[in-house]
Amino acid sequence: MLESKTHEVTVDIVIFTIRKKKLEVLLIQRGQEPYKDKWAIPGGFVRLSENLDEAAKRVLYEKTHVKDVYLEQLYTFGDPYRYPNARVITVSYFALIRSDDLKLESEQGLNIQQINWHSIYSLPELAFDHKDILSVAIRRLRERLEYTPIAHQLLPKKFTLTQLQKTYEVILNTDLDKRNFRKKMISLGILNEYEEFTKASSKRPARLYDFNEETISSQSGFVADN
């Protein structure tokens, strides 16, 4: 029934970004069987010489050419039938990137048919058990957002409180109260406030902030980042 005699181990990486005011995930359309033409979370085999975080980092780089991003291990999927005709155990990760850091499509080269962002609310049919992986990823992302400053991974170095709030709203898929949100963020003491302002677009300039350093570095309980 199973053709392979060994376990193969892959990493699959759920790559999130915010684009067009939506939470989107990067998917690749498969060029061959199984699940030809279905969309899949980017992944690849773990090499014998690398650890899991390194494998995830490498695969992420191969697919997106971005480095230095938030990467966190999620969960390991190993149902014997998740992958037809082989025993493939996959260690899933999630990553956050700024979508404009990524020069998609263009230099992606040859045999990848399609690589594209998809809103998490209108997903195509996914290959394998990737729907499960994605739902674990979304849950974890939202959890992290509440307790850690990961939002900084999706924002420019300096940002306005409104930008920050929009990021939270998009990820959590709710509206937040402006005053309460600002009060909360400021009281957390994780932001630096600058005397710089957006120079404007026909409205009142907004003050710029960033996350302070200690906050960012302490965020990584189980993060492979560097």
Add this chain to the structure above:
Amino acid sequence: MLESKTHEVTVDIVIFTIRKKKLEVLLIQRGQEPYKDKWAIPGGFVRLSENLDEAAKRVLYEKTHVKDVYLEQLYTFGDPYRYPNARVITVSYFALIRSDDLKLESEQGLNIQQINWHSIYSLPELAFDHKDILSVAIRRLRERLEYTPIAHQLLPKKFTLTQLQKTYEVILNTDLDKRNFRKKMISLGILNEYEEFTKASSKRPARLYDFNEETISSQSGFVADN
């Protein structure tokens, strides 16, 4: 440097209990190299025919002869050098059992040298990266305790609020206020109150409670339990 050409996949299971008013973990003393005589978390290879939860359940059963316990996947460790001369990727789990469900030592048979409970505060030297696995497990256990009724896995079917509180205190390694603890637990609405009382040991009898069914079954977000 690495002898193996393939990944081997194991599950390692951090098995907790409360014994002698301490949080303890089940360890096995290794009989051969590598790490001969060092203590290790129980584990075993994942068979091609079984999924990860099943593998964990099986290994747990083989080592302890207990079934129907709380089991939750923790994290996957895959450093190429974590296991000498082989590439062994391990999916870690944690489990909770009532220590008196386990008839240790006796019928454990032949070639296991030693299997024993160890307080998490006075651990022997551990093999491999098992210290890391254990610290992830402890963190996760404490997290779960705050949000889910896993404590019922460590208690008799019916228990007193004092027993419940002691369980929390031992796991969290803090003292809790009796009145606040009771108020909190009762206000959560997850307990059933009985008209039964401990018949006593020279003090006032205590009322018995249990966790209500829905609570217990909904606890398993990512639990392999049955």
Add this chain to the structure above:
DNA sequence: GCAAAAGTGTTCAATGTACACCCATGC
């Protein structure tokens, strides 16, 4: 002067924390 987004405080409810005494039983 007006459109558009930035910025700001108070009230109320809910939740968490600190804390000390009486109760029921077995001996």
Add this chain to the structure above:
DNA sequence: GCATGGGTGTACATTGAACACTTTTGC
């Protein structure tokens, strides 16, 4: 009657939620 653990309530501080108007700018 006393030792042992069981059981209970109140006051205060902290946190989260609801809510509307003024400010600054570019045009």
